[in-house]
Amino acid sequence: MESSADCPPVMCELCGLPVSRGCVSGRAVVLAPPTEINVPEFTIDDCQAEIDRLDEAISKSRSQLLNLSAELNAGREIFDGMLMMLDDPLVLQSCRDEITQYRVNAELAVKRMTEKFSNLFAEMDDPYLRERARDVRDISDRIIRNLLGRFESRSRTLSEPSILVSDSISPAELLSFSRPNILGIITVSGSVTSHVALLARAFGIPSVTSIAGLLARVSDGDFLLLDGTSGRVVVNPSAAEQAAFALLQERARLDAAELAAECGRPAATADGRQLKVLANTDANTPHGAVAATGADGIGLYRSEYLWLSLNRTPTEEEQTAAYSAMLREVPAGQPVVIRMLDIGGDKVMRDGRRMQDPETNPFLGNRSIRFLLDNPDEFRRQIRAVLRASSGGNLRLMYPMVSTLEELRAANLLVEDCKSELQSMNVPFNPDILRGSMVEVPSAALIADDLAKECDFISIGTNDLIQYTLAADRQNDRVARLYQPTHPAVLRLIKRTIDAGNAAGIPVSVCGECAADPVVASLLIGMGATSLSVSPSLIPLVKRTLRSFTWSGLQALACDTLDMMSGKTGSEVYQFCKERVKP
Ligand code: PEP
Numbered sequence: 308m309e310s311s312a313d314c315p316p317v318m319c320e321l322c323g324l325p326v327s328r329g330c331v332s333g334r335a336v337v338l339a340p341p342t343e344i345n346v347p348e349f350t351i352d353d354c355q356a357e358i359d360r361l362d363e364a365i366s367k368s369r370s371q372l373l374n375l376s377a378e379l380n381a382g383r384e385i386f387d388g389m390l391m392m393l394d395d396p397l398v399l400q401s402c403r404d405e406i407t408q409y410r411v412n413a414e415l416a417v418k419r420m421t422e423k424f425s426n427l428f429a430e431m432d433d434p435y436l437r438e439r440a441r442d443v444r445d446i447s448d449r450i451i452r453n454l455l456g457r458f459e460s461r462s463r464t465l466s467e468p469s470i471l472v473s474d475s476i477s478p479a480e481l482l483s484f485s486r487p488n489i490l491g492i493i494t495v496s497g498s499v500t501s502h503v504a505l506l507a508r509a510f511g512i513p514s515v516t517s518i519a520g521l522l523a524r525v526s527d528g529d530f531l532l533l534d535g536t537s538g539r540v541v542v543n544p545s546a547a548e549q550a551a552f553a554l555l556q557e558r559a560r561l562d563a564a565e566l567a568a569e570c571g572r573p574a575a576t577a578d579g580r581q582l583k584v585l586a587n588t589d590a591n592t593p594h595g596a597v598a599a600t601g602a603d604g605i606g607l608y609r610s611e612y613l614w615l616s617l618n619r620t621p622t623e624e625e626q627t628a629a630y631s632a633m634l635r636e637v638p639a640g641q642p643v644v645i646r647m648l649d650i651g652g653d654k655v656m657r658d659g660r661r662m663q664d665p666e667t668n669p670f671l672g673n674r675s676i677r678f679l680l681d682n683p684d685e686f687r688r689q690i691r692a693v694l695r696a697s698s699g700g701n702l703r704l705m706y707p708m709v710s711t712l713e714e715l716r717a718a719n720l721l722v723e724d725c726k727s728e729l730q731s732m733n734v735p736f737n738p739d740i741l742r743g744s745m746v747e748v749p750s751a752a753l754i755a756d757d758l759a760k761e762c763d764f765i766s767i768g769t770n771d772l773i774q775y776t777l778a779a780d781r782q783n784d785r786v787a788r789l790y791q792p793t794h795p796a797v798l799r800l801i802k803r804t805i806d807a808g809n810a811a812g813i814p815v816s817v818c819g820e821c822a823a824d825p826v827v828a829s830l831l832i833g834m835g836a837t838s839l840s841v842s843p844s845l846i847p848l849v850k851r852t853l854r855s856f857t858w859s860g861l862q863a864l865a866c867d868t869l870d871m872m873s874g875k876t877g878s879e880v881y882q883f884c885k886e887r888v889k890p
């Protein structure tokens with residue numbers, strides 16, 4: 308009989324959610340599940356002494372988090388959020404009340420507070436808020452360990468570059484490893500919007516999440532191939548798999564070098580028709596570095612991140628200063644589109660606060676332009692700030708989530724009103740500032756011809772247009788299969804919108820994520836979109852793809868696709884285009 312030592316390790320293939328792009332291979336380091344801390348429970352006599360002990364543990368936790376945060380160039384806001392929870396009077400008071408009212412020890416008081424708050428977050432529909440439940444547990448775990456003086460952690464010394472495999476991983480845990488030794492990260496649970504996902508992308512560490520059964524399939528020391536772009540993981544690959552993966556890695560390396568050269572070249576078809584590829588940015592983007600990617604301007608500045616980063620409403624002065632500073636960093640004359648406050652839905656304050664009362668279905672609720680029109684003071688403040696900054700460059704303003712003509716009209720009226728206000732105060736601004744409407748909901752696409760007559764440009768937000776057309780939450784991996792940019796229903800709405808804009812003689816851009824997919828980008832430009840706006844890092848890829856076509860080639864691609872799509876599924880349409888596009 309063959310001994311187990313002679314058996315080759317079993318190869319298997321796993322599929323998860325791609326979180327951070329890149330291909331790596333290496334040995335697995337499996338993190339053991341976190342050791343449960345046994346929280347002691349006893350009654351105390353001296354409440355004040357217990358509160359002092361708690362305060363000391365909190366202050367220790369605070370300096371530990373500050374130290375972790377200080378190591379970071381990017382992603383510090385993760386720890387800012389946790390620090391804010393540590394200082395939250397509600398959280399602190401809840402622990403102190405437990406101690407004084409029930410005379411329980413500090414560890415138990417923290418445990419009870421955690422149960423209360425983390426259950427509250429965990430039950431929320433919003434994936435962002437559900438992630439915060441994990442933050443609460445991380446913080447209380449830290450405080451309790453500091454109270455007990457037992458700070459053993461799951462982190463291991465990585466003696467060589469390895470791929471971390473775990474049920475889940477906290478940002479602090481990730482930072483406890485020496486970064487050059489983390490080749491990749493694979494987790495059972497997590498999401499593309501989690502803090503660890505954000506860190507992985509900021510550090511350029513390939514990562515895949517949401518692989519059920521991962522820990523049963525991967526053991527310490529297994530050799531892994533990890534493709535963070537497709538979400539594929541191969542455990543103990545055969546020689547043939549390894550050779551194919553090496554080719555993939557080599558191609559990715561060459562591609563990166565070739566793409567870097569693309570940055571300085573204009574977006575144009577092979578026969579010289581000029582196209583425009585702009586950047587999607589927000590308050591956290593280093594705008595000075597965006598031009599180097601070859602961006603033709605900022606096609607979507609998500610202004611709400613100013614609110615989200617400050618965790619409060621910025622004043623008119625703060626907004627003016629932020630928009631003006633950003634404008635100074637963009638090459639002179641390039642367009643910068645400020646998308647007005649798109650708050651609501653998944654966009655909530657970092658501490659979980661919403662800017663209005665809770666709603667049963669915030670994605671269909673009082674968000675974006677609806678919220679702004681409902682809060683005219685807030686809206687006017689932002690309009691005035693954009694107008695004031697507009698004297699410094701080619702600034703444009705854009706309304707989010709328009710679904711009716713009334714909304715567009717009401718917003719336009721407010722803009723005119725704010726112009727008169729500034730005029731009467733002799734404040735300089737660009738009186739001809741362009742006002743655009745986003746098309747992100749099916750109703751807007753279906754009345755795009757009417758909208759186009761009352762605005763200066765249109766930008767199609769496919770991220771939302773796809774979710775609202777297919778009734779598939781853009782953040783829910785369980786319905787990810789339904790989220791199809793090339794679903795015929797979506798393409799028909801996009802085509803209708805582009806045609807309406809072209810007929811009215813106004814530009815139509817596409818600024819959703821799918822515009823960065825070379826296949827979809829080619830199709831959109833072929834359908835008549837005047838420009839695309841994508842994440843800065845993907846601009847070179849989109850430009851290179853467009854350069855590989857002639858103008859008539861792009862038009863033919865769109866024409867053939869629209870002709871073939873009756874009776875076809877979204878993936879059949881995608882496959883049809885893919886065979887005709889060389890990224
Ligand atoms: C969109 O919906 O496509 C869009 C660009 O807006 P956001 O992703 O910010 O919702």
Ligand code: MG
Binds near residue numbers: 747768770771
């Ligand atoms: Mg949107």
